[in-house]
Amino acid sequence: MVSQTEGAKIRMMRLILTLIAGLWSASVQAIELKSVRSSADQDSSRVVLELSGRPQFSSFNLSNPSRLVLDVSNLSMSSLRAITTIDDSRITRIRSSVRGQGSRLVFDLGGDYRSNVFALGPKGRFPDRLVVDVVGYVAGEKASIRGEPSAEPTEPPVEKRDIVVAIDPGHGGKDPGASSYGVIEKKVVLQIAKRLARRFQSEPGYRAVLTRDDDRFVALKSRPRLAREAGADFFVSIHADSFPKNKNVRGTGVYALSLRGANSELSRWLQNTENADDLAGGVDLGDVDNDTRQVLLNMSMESAIRISKQAGQSVLNDLTDAGRVHKKQLGLANFVVLRSPDIPSLLIETGFLSNRSDAKRLSSSREQEKIAGAIFEGIKRYFEKSPPANTFVAWRKQNAGKRVVIEVKRGDTLSEIAARYNLSLQALKELNGLRSDVIHLGQKLEVPLSPR
Ligand SMILES: [Zn+2]
Structure with a gap:
C-alpha cells in the first residue's frame, strides 16, 4: 500500500517537474x-x-x-x-x-x-x-572587480528564488465536474490553468507548477500536498460552477479559506502527526510540545488566510475589470482544496456552465486567455506589494530605482543592452543622454539594477 502511494506520488511529482517543458514544445524531452x-x-x-x-x-x-x-x-x-x-x-x-x-x-x-x-x-x-x-586567479587582480566599486551591493549573497505558484485545475479523469451545453468543466479549467501557468512561467521571478497537466484524476486531498511538495508560495484552484435551477446565474467568484473551516481543519491536522510533520517544510516546528505546535500552526494558518484574502481581493478586482463577476465580495469557504494551513490558497469559479453565454465564454480561447490574465495580474499584484523574503521579486522591490554602471563589451549593441535590462531602446538612450545608437568598447552606461 505504501509503495503504491509513494509510486503515485513520485509519478505526480515527475509530471509536475516535466510539465513546463511540455507546455511549450512538442518534444517531451x-x-x-x-x-x-x-x-x-x-x-x-x-x-x-x-x-x-x-x-x-x-x-x-x-x-x-x-x-x-x-x-x-x-x-x-x-x-x-x-x-x-x-x-x-x-x-x-x-x-x-x-x-x-x-x-x-x-x-x-x-x-x-x-x-x-x-x-x-x-x-x-x-x-x-x-x-x-x-x-583561477585573475591576472593583475587580488580580487575580482565586478561592476562599480561603489559600496552598494548589486547582488545579494543568498540565492534569489522564484515565487512558486501552484495551479490546480479542478476535477479530471473519472471526475468530469460540471457540464452543460457540451462544455465539460475538467476540460476548460485545464485549458485556463495551462494559460495561467504560461503567464507565470514567462514572468521573471515567478514559476508555475500544475497539480495535473492532462485529463487524469487527482484526489482532492493530494492537491494541496502536491503544492507543498513543490514548495509553493501560493495555491490557486480553477473551477467552473453550475446552477441548473437558474440558468440566468452567471459570472465568476473568488473564494478564500474561511477561518472557521481552517480551525476545524487545523484540529484534524494536529491529530495526525504525519500531517504535522508534512508541515515542517512550510513552518519550522522543530522539537516543540503540542501546545506550542498548536500556537505556531495557528499563526501560520492565520497568516495564510490573511494573504489568501488580500490576494483574493486583488484577483477579484482584476476579474471585475475583465468581465462579469457573480459575487462582488470575496467568498470565504471551506473547500477541501483550500485547507492548507501553511499555503495561502484561493479557489476561483470562472463562470457558470449552466448559463449559455458563460459556457460559450469559457470554451473560447480568447476569453480563457482573458480570465487567465486577470487571475495572473491579481496574484502578481499581490506579490509585487508583499513579496516573500529571499525572492527575486523582493530583491527587485528593495532595489527599485537603483542603478549601476556597466561597461560596453565587445559585440554589445545598444538594443541588446536595453533588452537585457528590460528597457526600451529609447529609455536607455534617455537615461544616458545618448543621441545616437552608436556605442564603443569600454563606454560606461547607466542601467537599472535588476538584470535577469
Ligand atoms: Zn469544480
Missing part, C-alpha cells in the same frame, strides 16, 4: 532555460543555469583563445535569448548556437582557467541546474 545567475570571488566564478528539467550535457576546453564549450543536447534554443554577457572577470562572454536538437554554449575565458561543469537536481525551491565553475 526538450528543456528550457529559466534563468542565469552568476557570482564570483577571488578564487572562482560560477554561472548557474536554472533549467526546466534534467540536462544532457558534455563539455570540453579549447585554447587560443581560451574557451569552455558546453553542449546541452536537450536544451531548446528558443529559451537562450536570456544568455548574453555576464559581468565577470574570468568569463568575458557567453555565446550560444543551435546544435542538432539542442544547444551549444561557448564561454569565452579571459585567461587559462580551469573549469568544472556539473548538474544539480531540483532541491527545495530550486529547479534542475547546470553549474559552470571557472577557477
Whole structure:
C-alpha cells in the first residue's frame, strides 16, 4: 500500500517537474532555460543555469583563445535569448548556437582557467541546474572587480528564488465536474490553468507548477500536498460552477479559506502527526510540545488566510475589470482544496456552465486567455506589494530605482543592452543622454539594477 502511494506520488511529482517543458514544445524531452545567475570571488566564478528539467550535457576546453564549450543536447534554443554577457572577470562572454536538437554554449575565458561543469537536481525551491565553475586567479587582480566599486551591493549573497505558484485545475479523469451545453468543466479549467501557468512561467521571478497537466484524476486531498511538495508560495484552484435551477446565474467568484473551516481543519491536522510533520517544510516546528505546535500552526494558518484574502481581493478586482463577476465580495469557504494551513490558497469559479453565454465564454480561447490574465495580474499584484523574503521579486522591490554602471563589451549593441535590462531602446538612450545608437568598447552606461 505504501509503495503504491509513494509510486503515485513520485509519478505526480515527475509530471509536475516535466510539465513546463511540455507546455511549450512538442518534444517531451526538450528543456528550457529559466534563468542565469552568476557570482564570483577571488578564487572562482560560477554561472548557474536554472533549467526546466534534467540536462544532457558534455563539455570540453579549447585554447587560443581560451574557451569552455558546453553542449546541452536537450536544451531548446528558443529559451537562450536570456544568455548574453555576464559581468565577470574570468568569463568575458557567453555565446550560444543551435546544435542538432539542442544547444551549444561557448564561454569565452579571459585567461587559462580551469573549469568544472556539473548538474544539480531540483532541491527545495530550486529547479534542475547546470553549474559552470571557472577557477583561477585573475591576472593583475587580488580580487575580482565586478561592476562599480561603489559600496552598494548589486547582488545579494543568498540565492534569489522564484515565487512558486501552484495551479490546480479542478476535477479530471473519472471526475468530469460540471457540464452543460457540451462544455465539460475538467476540460476548460485545464485549458485556463495551462494559460495561467504560461503567464507565470514567462514572468521573471515567478514559476508555475500544475497539480495535473492532462485529463487524469487527482484526489482532492493530494492537491494541496502536491503544492507543498513543490514548495509553493501560493495555491490557486480553477473551477467552473453550475446552477441548473437558474440558468440566468452567471459570472465568476473568488473564494478564500474561511477561518472557521481552517480551525476545524487545523484540529484534524494536529491529530495526525504525519500531517504535522508534512508541515515542517512550510513552518519550522522543530522539537516543540503540542501546545506550542498548536500556537505556531495557528499563526501560520492565520497568516495564510490573511494573504489568501488580500490576494483574493486583488484577483477579484482584476476579474471585475475583465468581465462579469457573480459575487462582488470575496467568498470565504471551506473547500477541501483550500485547507492548507501553511499555503495561502484561493479557489476561483470562472463562470457558470449552466448559463449559455458563460459556457460559450469559457470554451473560447480568447476569453480563457482573458480570465487567465486577470487571475495572473491579481496574484502578481499581490506579490509585487508583499513579496516573500529571499525572492527575486523582493530583491527587485528593495532595489527599485537603483542603478549601476556597466561597461560596453565587445559585440554589445545598444538594443541588446536595453533588452537585457528590460528597457526600451529609447529609455536607455534617455537615461544616458545618448543621441545616437552608436556605442564603443569600454563606454560606461547607466542601467537599472535588476538584470535577469
Ligand atoms: Zn469544480
